[in-house]
Amino acid sequence: MHTNPILSGFNPDPSIVSTPDGYYLATSSFEYLPGLPIYYSKDLKDWALVGHVATREEQVRLANVPTPGGVWAPTLRYRDGVFYLIVSVFLGGRGCVVFTATDPAGPWSDGITIGAVDGIDPDLAWDQNGTAYVTFARHPDAIRQVRVDLATGEALEQPRALWPGSGLYSPEGPHLYRRGDWWYLIAAEGGTDRGHAVTVARSRRPDGPFESAPHNPILTAAGTGSPVQNTGHADLVELPDGGTAMVLLGVRPVGLTQAFSPLGREAFLTGVEWQDGWPQACLPVMGGTRPEQVEYHFTHGEGADHPAWIGVRRMPVEFTAPTSKGLLVTGDGSSMGSPRPCFLAQRQRHLRMEFRAVLSVAAGSGGVAVRNAEDNWFGIEASQGQGQDCDGVRITARAVVAGFDRTWEATLPTGDVELAIIASPPPSDFSAGAVGGDRIRLTARAAGTGASPEEVLLAELDGRHWAFETAKAFTGRAFGVYAVDGEVLVRRVPYRGED
Numbered sequence: 001m002h003t004n005p006i007l008s009g010f011n012p013d014p015s016i017v018s019t020p021d022g023y024y025l026a027t028s029s030f031e032y033l034p035g036l037p038i039y040y041s042k043d044l045k046d047w048a049l050v051g052h053v054a055t056r057e058e059q060v061r062l063a064n065v066p067t068p069g070g071v072w073a074p075t076l077r078y079r080d081g082v083f084y085l086i087v088s089v090f091l092g093g094r095g096c097v098v099f100t101a102t103d104p105a106g107p108w109s110d111g112i113t114i115g116a117v118d119g120i121d122p123d124l125a126w127d128q129n130g131t132a133y134v135t136f137a138r139h140p141d142a143i144r145q146v147r148v149d150l151a152t153g154e155a156l157e158q159p160r161a162l163w164p165g166s167g168l169y170s171p172e173g174p175h176l177y178r179r180g181d182w183w184y185l186i187a188a189e190g191g192t193d194r195g196h197a198v199t200v201a202r203s204r205r206p207d208g209p210f211e212s213a214p215h216n217p218i219l220t221a222a223g224t225g226s227p228v229q230n231t232g233h234a235d236l237v238e239l240p241d242g243g244t245a246m247v248l249l250g251v252r253p254v255g256l257t258q259a260f261s262p263l264g265r266e267a268f269l270t271g272v273e274w275q276d277g278w279p280q281a282c283l284p285v286m287g288g289t290r291p292e293q294v295e296y297h298f299t300h301g302e303g304a305d306h307p308a309w310i311g312v313r314r315m316p317v318e319f320t321a322p323t324s325k326g327l328l329v330t331g332d333g334s335s336m337g338s339p340r341p342c343f344l345a346q347r348q349r350h351l352r353m354e355f356r357a358v359l360s361v362a363a364g365s366g367g368v369a370v371r372n373a374e375d376n377w378f379g380i381e382a383s384q385g386q387g388q389d390c391d392g393v394r395i396t397a398r399a400v401v402a403g404f405d406r407t408w409e410a411t412l413p414t415g416d417v418e419l420a421i422i423a424s425p426p427p428s429d430f431s432a433g434a435v436g437g438d439r440i441r442l443t444a445r446a447a448g449t450g451a452s453p454e455e456v457l458l459a460e461l462d463g464r465h466w467a468f469e470t471a472k473a474f475t476g477r478a479f480g481v482y483a484v485d486g487e488v489l490v491r492r493v494p495y496r497g498e499d
Contacts (some may be wrong), residue, residue, distance in 0.1 A: 003290065004286055007039060009477075010263060010264035010475045011027040011028075011037070013265075014247040015175075015247070024039065025038070025041070025047070025076065026053070029054075031312055031313050031475075032478070033310060035059075036054050036085065038076075049307045050104065052307065053087075057314065065093045065313070066092070068474040073120060083101045086099075086114075088136070090120055097112065098111060114153045114155070116155035118159070121174065122136040125176040132150050133148075134147075135176050143174045165187060166189060166217065168199065169190050169191050172189075175236070178206070182202045182203070183204070185203070189232075190220065192265070192474075194222055196221075196222070196231055198218050198220065199212070199218065200279060214278075215278065219232075221283055229252075230251045231283060233248060243272075245272060246270050246272050248268055249265040250265065250266060252351065252499075254426055256426075256430065257435050262423065262438050262463050262477060264468045264476020269284060292350065295494040298326045304322075309345070310346065312340060325491075329487070330342065330486075331488070336369050336400075336482060337400065348423075352423065355495050358490075359416065363489070364485055365383035366482050368380050369421075370479045371478050372466055372475065373471055373472075377466070378461060380421070382394065383396075391414075394411060395444045397459045399459065401470075410456050412456070414448075415447070415448025417444060420443045420444070421441075437462050440460065440461040440462075442458045442459045479495075
């Protein structure tokens with residue numbers, strides 16, 4: 001039995017391969033670096049983050065890509081001992097790129113650009129002669145295809161229309177497979193919101209013509225009360241026992257009306273049955289994520305080299321450095337509203353989350369934050385007060401949504417401070433607050449030697465304003481520590497989560 005979601009926190013557009021030593025899975029990462037995380041599982045039950053494809057900004061060229069652009073919808077494939085990952089870096093990035101590696105944990109190649117692919121969500125498949133086919137989405141032509149030389153990135157023909165979809169909105173996310181005498185084309189339709197669905201067509205040839213399944217869509221949560229919504233953008237994998245499984249994205253909305261999804265689009269797994277030569281999938285069974293309690297101690301020279309740490313359009317190593325007293329996060333004047341903040345982050349992985357950071361701002365200013373986008377974040381910033389107005393550490397909580405920006409202030413004694421962000425789901429009955437989002441508390445307290453443990457509640461927020469449905473950043477919440485100016489010394493970072 002596996003637990004859904006198989007990857008909690010934003011991990012949309014999952015693509016999976018089966019290899020002799022287990023399964024590997026890649027997901028979208030948009031504006032974050034390192035990008036294109038690679039997960040491994042021996043049995044489809046337990047998953048571990050083993051590395052990233054994009055560990056250098058020049059591999060994807062994200063520096064000037066706006067939100068929600070960046071690294072969209074990869075396809076991961078395995079052939080003759082080599083791993084291939086094809087992806088589009090959208091809205092000003094590098095375009096369609098194919099990366100290769102013999103070890104999926106990396107390092108990966110610099111990548112070959114395929115200029116003929118002028119769309120999104122590219123897929124990679126080979127026919128029996130070894131010819132590579134790239135199938136992708138481009139509006140308004142729906143699903144398109146082109147044969148390519150993977151060694152050079154050159155197209156072997158002009159891209160052509162392949163399949164218009166089953167008739168739902170926005171056909172995209174194609175994946176092409178051969179099974180027996182048929183080629184199957186899986187697609188995502190209905191948009192990535194509540195109408196999201198998985199559809200399928202088949203042909204005797206990889207280049208078509210394709211006929212739609214008579215019972216499309218083969219999976220959707222639209223119009224259901226399923227705790228997993230927005231299900232779609234699927235990829236199939238064959239199992240050792242001859243069965244088939246499907247990975248797909250979905251969201252876990254909270255509250256009475258299931259209207260707001262704090263964590264964004266996560267990765268799920270479900271079974272597939274074949275009926276009359278067509279696949280049919282079941283909605284993923286919700287299992288809930290496993291409780292997690294982890295603490296990062298930085299006072300013994302540890303750095304931010306754990307693969308879970310990510311940065312916004314820059315690698316964490318660019319603005320962090322380990323020291324014997326803590327992790328040094330160096331600011332360059334960029335705020336959390338900047339395109340490239342000095343923000344060391346991780347994906348929020350649980351609906352009930354408590355994140356704390358003990359830090360010193362004696363030589364700079366910064367704090368903790370939860371981010372969806374430049375105009376959608378909240379956090380707590382600390383700075384050393386100066387003069388008669390503030391003899392101590394100035395604390396400022398701030399909540400930002402497009403068109404809304406509010407702050408709350410407090411003062412703590414000089415010394416280390418502990419800043420905390422605590423989130424909990426809203427009630428699921430008819431009590432007060434049930435139709436809103438999760439409840440978020442921003443707190444602070446002194447953390448120096450002999451300091452009083454009294455905690456100051458700075459603000460309470462309704463998380464509906466920082467959910468996937470309202471932020472529209474295509475990712476989900478990322479929590480972490482940041483610096484604006486000077487140097488912020490991070491002593492330790494505990495995270496506790498459960499659902």
